[in-house]
Amino acid sequence: MTDANKVLQALGDATRRDMVERLTDTAMSVSALAAPYDMTLTAVAQHLAILEAAGLVKTEKNGRVRSCRLDTKGFDILDAWSKARRPLWQKRLDALGDVLDET
Amino acid sequence: MTDANKVLQALGDATRRDMVERLTDTAMSVSALAAPYDMTLTAVAQHLAILEAAGLVKTEKNGRVRSCRLDTKGFDILDAWSKARRPLWQKRLDALGDVLDET
DNA sequence: AAAATACACAAGTTTAAACTTGACTATTTA
DNA sequence: TAAATAGTCAAGTTTAAACTTGTGTATTTT
Numbered sequence: 001m002t003d004a005n006k007v008l009q010a011l012g013d014a015t016r017r018d019m020v021e022r023l024t025d026t027a028m029s030v031s032a033l034a035a036p037y038d039m040t041l042t043a044v045a046q047h048l049a050i051l052e053a054a055g056l057v058k059t060e061k062n063g064r065v066r067s068c069r070l071d072t073k074g075f076d077i078l079d080a081w082s083k084a085r086r087p088l089w090q091k092r093l094d095a096l097g098d099v100l101d102e103t
Numbered sequence: 104m105t106d107a108n109k110v111l112q113a114l115g116d117a118t119r120r121d122m123v124e125r126l127t128d129t130a131m132s133v134s135a136l137a138a139p140y141d142m143t144l145t146a147v148a149q150h151l152a153i154l155e156a157a158g159l160v161k162t163e164k165n166g167r168v169r170s171c172r173l174d175t176k177g178f179d180i181l182d183a184w185s186k187a188r189r190p191l192w193q194k195r196l197d198a199l200g201d202v203l204d205e206t
Numbered sequence: 207a208a209a210a211t212a213c214a215c216a217a218g219t220t221t222a223a224a225c226t227t228g229a230c231t232a233t234t235t236a
Numbered sequence: 237t238a239a240a241t242a243g244t245c246a247a248g249t250t251t252a253a254a255c256t257t258g259t260g261t262a263t264t265t266t
Binding site: 132133134144145148164166167168169 | 241242243244245
């Protein structure tokens with residue numbers, strides 16, 4: 001499975017999308033992340049693992065609490081995938097821009 | 104369901120992602136689109152309907168054949184959603200760029 | 207040190223989404 | 237005009253992903 005496939009698969013689920021949105025500009029513990037959902041902590045932890053494997057979220061454990069924040073990696077992969085689906089002339093224009101930036 | 108939710112939900116499925124990738128820079132009939140997959144034409148048509156509802160694909164029927172191509176709409180929605188998940192300072196920089204572009 | 211908190215893990219269940227079947231319509235080809 | 241092609245539709249089945257249960261560990265609080 002490619003990186004982009006992992007990212008898009010991860011974002012295919014409504015709960016995981018909501019988790020990502022709630023983590024925008026805000027770090028939070030697993031329990032805090034789980035609070036609004038009508039499901040067990042285990043289920044939320046499973047969602048989290050998928051987001052982490054996709055590079056959308058990174059976590060760090062301090063003591064007994066695991067802190068979660070967004071990871072830019074997954075979003076970079078997402079942007080690159082989306083860009084590659086653009087019509088040829090747009091990709092050419094974009095490549096031209098990149099060359100100009102370098103000079 | 105928001106527009107971004109529809110787009111990400113649609114791209115959550117591996118077959119639909121593959122369909123999108125194969126439609127990059129190439130229009131194609133429903134049967135041509137269905138050819139590589141080990142599933143019925145009906146299943147492919149169902150996937151297609153989801154992609155179309157999300158604004159990722161547009162189709163047009165001429166005679167008995169329906170031609171499918173990518174639609175930029177869905178990708179614009181996807182890009183905007185991804186951009187909104189960036190850290191605050193990146194969004195501020197981006198907003199500054201927009202203002203400078205206008206002047 | 208006892209109790210509560212925060213999370214982890216393995217194994218089983220449930221359900222929504224993917225997929226099929228069978229019947230049908232419209233269009234093109236032989 | 238008969239047959240083949242391209243797709244549509246409603247209704248039923250299947251399966252992978254989401255979710256739960258039960259148990260266990262490390263850490264913090266009282």
